[in-house]
Amino acid sequence: MVNIQKLRFFDCNCSVGRVAYPHLSDIPDVEGLLKEMGRAGIEEAMVYHTVARYGHPPAGNALLTEAIKNNPRLHPVWVLLPHHTGEMPHPGRLLPEMEKHHVGAARLYPGANYHNFSLSEWCSGELLGALEEAHIPLIVDMDTVSWEDVYKILDNHKQLPVITATCTYRNNRYIYPLLEKYDNLFVELSRFMGAGTIEDMVERFGSHHLLFGTNMPQYTGTAAVSLLTYSAIDRTAKQAIAGENLGNLLKEAWK
Numbered sequence: 001m002v003n004i005q006k007l008r009f010f011d012c013n014c015s016v017g018r019v020a021y022p023h024l025s026d027i028p029d030v031e032g033l034l035k036e037m038g039r040a041g042i043e044e045a046m047v048y049h050t051v052a053r054y055g056h057p058p059a060g061n062a063l064l065t066e067a068i069k070n071n072p073r074l075h076p077v078w079v080l081l082p083h084h085t086g087e088m089p090h091p092g093r094l095l096p097e098m099e100k101h102h103v104g105a106a107r108l109y110p111g112a113n114y115h116n117f118s119l120s121e122w123c124s125g126e127l128l129g130a131l132e133e134a135h136i137p138l139i140v141d142m143d144t145v146s147w148e149d150v151y152k153i154l155d156n157h158k159q160l161p162v163i164t165a166t167c168t169y170r171n172n173r174y175i176y177p178l179l180e181k182y183d184n185l186f187v188e189l190s191r192f193m194g195a196g197t198i199e200d201m202v203e204r205f206g207s208h209h210l211l212f213g214t215n216m217p218q219y220t221g222t223a224a225v226s227l228l229t230y231s232a233i234d235r236t237a238k239q240a241i242a243g244e245n246l247g248n249l250l251k252e253a254w255k
Helices: 030-040 050-054 057-068 091-100 121-134 147-156 169-181 197-205 221-229 235-252
Strands: 009-016 042-049 074-079 105-108 138-141 162-165 185-188
Touching: 009 030, 009 050, 009 057, 009 162, 009 221, 009 235, 030 042, 030 074, 030 221, 042 050, 042 057, 042 235, 050 057, 050 074, 057 074, 091 121, 121 147, 138 147, 147 162, 147 169, 169 185, 169 197, 221 235
Parallel strands: 009 042, 042 074, 074 105, 105 138, 138 162, 162 185
Antiparallel strands: none
């Protein structure tokens, strides 16, 4: 029998602001996101602003800071750029600003359809190194980067927690060899919809590399909650994935 005792969920993959093709009804603001979190039974979430992803990162980060201030359930994630064009400060000035605003994680969107830069060391190495030194988790969306990019980041920055978001079970042939080599890889589970996928990963690698996420409001939160709640793993592993693993990563930040 599946244990359906309530878990405490901490979502690592949420946004505020409008999305182009929402699968939910349009949820453009914090109030709408909190309502959906309540419907799904999610306690807390890490959020970025869609303007930072689809438009201008500094503007979107500022909108996020204002939108979620004084809301203890929502934790800011900033979308970053390398400093070379002057659109964002050098990491030596950027990281103190992130600490000031209690930014617990970063996201990068390097592709040509987004912010058009390279994740290679010659372009992003200083930024990645600064995040690594501060133990700030980096979230990369696997719809926007390659697994070769992920490998290079993991290999060059072995103390940088790298969270691969929106993976699917069809990515396992990439994920498994990387998990065999790198302890700093973490996998967000919002699209792990294949039968037995969570169970197989926990059996092979344990639960500590897996993080709960929903990708709200692009997708509904209830699907991700059900996926983990009804998985055939023990309650200790479920609670670790639901929120404890993410909480442990965030505790390491800024040490």
